[in-house]
Amino acid sequence: MSESKDASLTPETRRLHEGLARVWANPRGLGALTVVNHTTLGLRFMATGAVFFLIGGLLAMLIRTQLAFPDNNFMSNETYNQVFTMHGTVMMFLFAIPILEGLAIYMIPKMIGARDLVCPRLTAFGYFCYLFGGIILTSSLFLDMAPNSGWFMYTPLSSGDYSPGSGSDFWLLGITFVEISALSAGVELVVSILRTRTEGMALHKMPLFAWYILAMALMIVVGFPPLILGSILLELARATGMPFFDPAGGGDPVLWAHLFWLFGHPEVYIIFLPGAGIVATLIPVFARRPIVGYGWVVAAIVIMGFVSFGLWVHHMFTLGIPQLATAFFSAASMLVAIPTGIQIFVWLSTLWLGRPVMSLPMLWILGFLVIFVLGGLTGVMLALVPFNWQVHDTHFVVAHMHYVLVGGMLFPLLAGLYYWLPQVSGRMPSERLGKWSFWLIFLGFNITFLIMHWTGLLGMRRRVFTYDTAMGWDIYNLISSVGGFMMAGGVALLILDVALHFRFGKPASQNPWNADGLEWAMPKPPTPYNFVSLPRLETRNPLWDAPELPRTILEGQHGLATIDHGRRETWGSDPLTGKLREVIHLPTNSWWPLLAALTLALVCISLLVRLYPLAAAATLVAVGFLLRWSWENGAHPKAAPDATVAPGQPPLHSRTMNGPGVWTMSVSHLANGSLYLSLLFGWFYLWTVAPEWQMPAASPLAWPLLVGAGVALTLGILLLAKLVRRLRRGHDASLGTGLFVVAILGALQSVLLIGTIWLAKLAPTESAHDATLLVALLYILIHALLGALLCLLQGLRVGYGFVGAEAPLEPVVVLRLWYYNLVVYWSLFVAIWVMPTVLGGTS
């Protein structure tokens, strides 16, 4: 449907369209780097992910070429190590997660009736972190410095002793950089889904895809920090010799395995859940009936999200863990079959009870069902400890993993690609090319990986770069390689189809699949603001129940159909009921995300080349950019200096006490808390398990300083909480002064902590105890400094008139940080001072 040129629109509506287009415009040229809009950034995420997919795929073809024949010398063992490590790393970290996040970033606002995500600048920052991190990591391939320890970087193989080059550093720093992107997307997706749904869309009415993405985003928020911590510890070990993973210094290499798989197993479900979300969206459309058992699916999603965190040890069955403990994890691993089974049966029931029509997206869905069920069955086999021992580290595991990941993620993703392509481009892809592509990929995949099960059962270990013909694996490997190239041919056809459709595809109708989702109620290609007006929705299938919505939305007959204020706006709604609570004003295009990400890239590169002073300076500059970015909020002239809203509308979010910023801070603390708990886990793990751990007879930490720092923190909280309570009553007298006093208390806490570290005379390169203690103290020091800095800035903002009784939100957000600091500080005090002191110096 054409936009403001639509002749049937009234002049007033046309002016509205033009105003929205002006306010939401994406700059071109160099200014395109400042774009913060979710549609553009979602597409950038997906396009970048597709490029990394091709790089990862090329590496896979190199692997299959090497393994096609016995005693092959196509690659050296060293090159092969780099190639398989980078294949896994690129596919898992640079393709699977980012492309799914890109899809979520693109789709979620369109599905829940919002104009953008809740933190648009964070979307842009996340994209640039992903792009720069990915470039840094893949550049290692061209510098012949690629990591070569496998995509899970087990210690001690990845340590400085056994991997002395820069390969492991590229991995650790590059991946950590990319994970900033994953976390930022995770946080804002959670808050956007909970707080920006259109009016009336109660939690139990929102699209299933949003439930899946909510679970995925929460899992990212909780699941990624253990790996970030592990990467920081391993990089510290490599750069400075801190012995976290070295038994001689009181460390334990198994700690890395725990931290990695605490992330790594949920990662599989983080990848699967959005794929399943696509399936749950498409099947009802093509079955032409609402999904059967919506509540069952919601329950299954929640169960899967949780249980996936209780399985990590099943990757470590051969590490010598007691039988009873392995039995716990074996049983938990089997349990995952229940929520998976629920979803499969719901999808089958929907098809059974509906009137299915066959189409290209459905072909990919059927491919998914076949492959994923097979992968799930071998997963249950691998959950059995004795069987797991037999096939551990063989090609059987590689085959299982690809069945689950390619079946569970790639096939649904391609189904989604064909389904939503007309929404993006306004054109239909070619059925013929698409079917050829499907069959080549489907058959090629099964020829490659079904055979690989047998290769594994015959004893071929993963990661061997060649094999003797006497092993009897020749024919299986050759068949797998042929299948791999067949699959590559299918991918080439897919790319051709997508590329050609932009030029030759038939124009798509308004709702080409007769779908129920709100994303089909907007113009194609979509405008940057998605909807001219935001409808009230109380149904799970909006376009089936109200097919006139595309027209009425376009005519501005629904909410937020004003633009005279010049703000980018979307609804802020109640997370449960969908009742309107605020008008959220969104930031416009900005250079700050790019500048902050660029500076962080400089930090990353300086650490790689061990230029630590430059890294420190770049870190300070990055913090400066981030704080400057935060300055343009609330009542700032570039945000919303004028709080006027249309009659009957709720207030602007920055003029309330519970805007999305509070939620964003809280969800961020879920991630932060996960990192902190991982650190505590590391401390107690090494204390109780590491054979050479040495706990000193008396704590090296001066308790008066520690208690003094805690008292300063506690007093700061009490004062800040009082200021917020006064703000809630509308009083802002002495607010600025009060905030400065809180900042001083935060600074005092920081000084006392620095004194504690100084006086402790720790030897972090000699003992894992001292190294862990130092990391823990630095963790709370960084938080203390941040708390003080933010209060200082808040005090300044009160002076500028950006914060006060009229705009009271920001101190509430900062108070959340201080509460977090309080809990962390005193719990850490118990863990690192009280417990060692009470229990005494034993190993």
Add this chain to the structure above:
Amino acid sequence: MSHLLRLTHPIHLVGGLTLWGIWFVAIYGGLSVACTVAPPSPDRDALTGINVVLGVSTLGTAILLLWLTWACMKASRRTQVRRERFFALASAGIYLFSAGATLFVGYPVMFLPPCI
């Protein structure tokens, strides 16, 4: 905060699995610590103090989860609001799954020695 305790609130979608998760971490962590600090003789079978504690905690957790399942079912019948009924029923299902998961995961304490 009291509204969070009502069994029709969606927080209970994650309540059962949170309890299950705490129990799971406790039995795994507790087992690891107990085997480090006071391992029973390798000659002994499953009837050890460690297994008894693990078994009792398993039963206690399962009973609590089953009670919550029943309470959610009751809450779903009491409320007239569709949204609340939806969340109470879904929560009941997840509590029931959590109870089953607790018994299934904890069952090996009956026949496996703890530290071998």
